[in-house]
Structure formats: structure tokens, C-alpha cells
Amino acid sequence: MAKDESKLRIPSGSLVIRLVIEQLDDLLKDAAGAEGAVLEATTKLAPIVLSDAQAILGGKKGGLSYRDGILIQLGYGLISENTFDHTLRAEGARGVAQALGKANAQRHIPKINDAYENIGKNTKNLVRGNVLEFDRLLTWMNTASLEDRTFLFRYALAEVALTARPVLRMPTLRPVELTFARISVFFEELFEVPSGGAHEQFAVAAVLGAMLDQFSSGGLQGLQVKTKNINASDASTGTAADVQIVRGNLIEAVFEVSANDWRHKIDQAVDAAKRAGLSTAHIIAAGTDTADLKAMLSGSTVDISVAEIRSFIRIVCSILRPPAREDALRRLYDLLDRLQPDVALTNGYVTLLRRHAFAAD
Known part of the structure; x- marks a missing residue:
């Protein structure tokens, strides 16, 4: 007793x-x-x-x-x-x-x-x-x-x-303010900030994840978006690419993302597809001059698509409804906070959200 x-x-x-x-x-x-x-x-x-x-x-x-x-x-x-x-x-x-x-x-x-x-x-x-x-x-x-x-x-x-990082908190957002025009301008300004590719990689992961959830394709049994630490190689993290869409242990799509010219990502895209057992791969990069696209890709054994980062983000955001756009912005904050070491990038992101009047508090 x-x-x-x-x-x-x-x-x-x-x-x-x-x-x-x-x-x-x-x-x-x-x-x-x-x-x-x-x-x-x-x-x-x-x-x-x-x-x-x-x-x-x-x-x-x-x-x-x-x-x-x-x-x-x-x-x-x-x-x-x-x-x-x-x-x-x-x-x-x-x-x-x-x-x-x-x-x-x-x-x-x-x-x-x-x-x-x-x-x-x-x-x-x-x-x-x-x-x-x-x-x-x-x-x-x-x-x-x-x-x-x-x-x-x-x-x-x-x-x-005393071990806490001095990171600004993610503000509560106002979905009504997240129109296509305003969020497009927001990303344009975000990509103007040098980030070592962090803004580009995590933005792609964030909008893809939000899109999957909007159409109820996500969840434990559905499709999920995975990405890696900005300073880690694909091989060291056990991932096939910068960003990948997976279903359980099966990789469905791979994306190589860059703030630089797309041509530097061709070999990585080919390797990513091979590691994932896929015949296709996607490169999303800044300033894609596609004048020599056919010549650069004609000899590849992998079907590689190339998209300009700003255009890609705009297209996906055009599909997203305001609540999903809010979800994408929250995902982007979380990735910046967790997967890259520069507090200034995360705080700068929060500051930009407030400058665009997206914050409700």
C-alpha cells in the first residue's frame, strides 16, 4: 500500500x-x-x-x-x-x-x-x-x-x-496579405541577399512541401520533401540531392539548386538521379541562360530539366492558396533556423517579412 x-x-x-x-x-x-x-x-x-x-x-x-x-x-x-x-x-x-x-x-x-x-x-x-x-x-x-x-x-x-541562439522568432503571418504579386516581390528581394545558396535551396524545399500538403499528398504515408544542411554534401548526409521528394524510403524526384549558373550543377544532377535510381533530375538555378541548353545536355544519360529559380518559385506560388503560402514561409524560416549556421540570415528573413507587412504582430 x-x-x-x-x-x-x-x-x-x-x-x-x-x-x-x-x-x-x-x-x-x-x-x-x-x-x-x-x-x-x-x-x-x-x-x-x-x-x-x-x-x-x-x-x-x-x-x-x-x-x-x-x-x-x-x-x-x-x-x-x-x-x-x-x-x-x-x-x-x-x-x-x-x-x-x-x-x-x-x-x-x-x-x-x-x-x-x-x-x-x-x-x-x-x-x-x-x-x-x-x-x-x-x-x-x-x-x-x-x-x-x-x-x-x-x-x-x-x-x-545562455546557450540559446539570438534568433528572432517567426512572426504570426497574415494570409490575406500573401497575394501572388506580393509574395513574388518578397522572393525577388530575398534572392538578392547573398546567402551561399541557402535562400534558394530552402525556398525550393519550402514551396514544394507546402504544395504537397495543399493537395493532401503529404503526411507519413504520402510524399514528403527532404533537404540537407547547407554546408553538407549530398553524400555525407545520405541524401541523393539538395532537395528530394520521397515516399517512405523511395525517392520520387531530385532537385539540384544553385544561386549560380546552372551548368555547374549538371554533373551533380546526373549523380543525384543515379543515386536515386531515377532517369530524370531537375536543376533550379539563378540566371539560366539556356542558349546552349541542347548542346550541354545532349550527351547526358539522364533527362535533366532546367528552371530559373525566380520563375520556378513564382509558378509554384501561383498554385498555392494563401494558407499554403503562409505554410511555405513558415517552412522556410524553420529550414533557415535549423539547417544553416548564420543567425543573421534567419533574422534578416524575419525582418524582410515584417518590411513587406506580412506579420500580424
């Missing part, structure tokens, strides 16, 4: 994730407060506790899974009022970890999808001898005072908050 009563005192995961996110957001809004919490920890926490926490939070030991694990175990303990065993994974903790991973991504903080996938997938016991600093911290939590655990919790959240 005592065991069942103990289970009843464990808080729901929704309370824990709310505690973590609310305090994290407070620190994200107050960089000085976050820095102050880090300094305060050096005087409030025992040296061994601080050292172990720094090893985990700084990524020297265990990586992001153990960072999130510390936050979640502390959160359960703080809400449980001394009834929680920090060395054990609570019921519902994996759901909390998944929610925290999504929250971190939205806040431009390095994230892991599910911390317990790595530290406690098949067992409730989290003290397993894999990362001694983690084990010591969990064991310490079971005897530490509420005040000390609160200091550690705030310190850990402050360290996490």
Missing part, C-alpha cells in the same frame, strides 16, 4: 514541464538574471556538486540527454516535496523529455528529442555507472535540502538559457 501511495504523490508530467519551461522562459527574457544565477551557484553549491553539474551542463560528460535528465529529475523532485526518488525515472518522464526537446528547439536551444531514449529507455534506474557525475548528482538530490535543489535547478536552467 505504501508503494501505491508514493506513486500517487509523484506529480503529473504536465506540472513538471510547465515548471521547467516557465522558469526557462523567465531566464531567456533576463540575460543578466541568468548570468547572476550562474554566479550565485558558485557560492551556494558545494564544490563537488557544482563541478559535476558543470561537467553535465557544459557537455563534457553525457551530452544533451544528461543535461535534460538533470532538469527533469530536479523538476519532479521540487514539485513532489521530498517524496521523489531522483535516481528513478518517474512515470510519464519520457513524455516530459519529448516536450522539453520541442520547447528547446522552439527557443533556439540545442536539443535532444527524448533524453530518456539514451539514459533510461528500458529501465527506471538512472544510476547505472555510465556517467559518474550524473549518478552522483542524482544520489545527492535525494539527501539535499529543498533550498540546495532549487539553487541547482535555477543554475541548470540559467546555463541552458
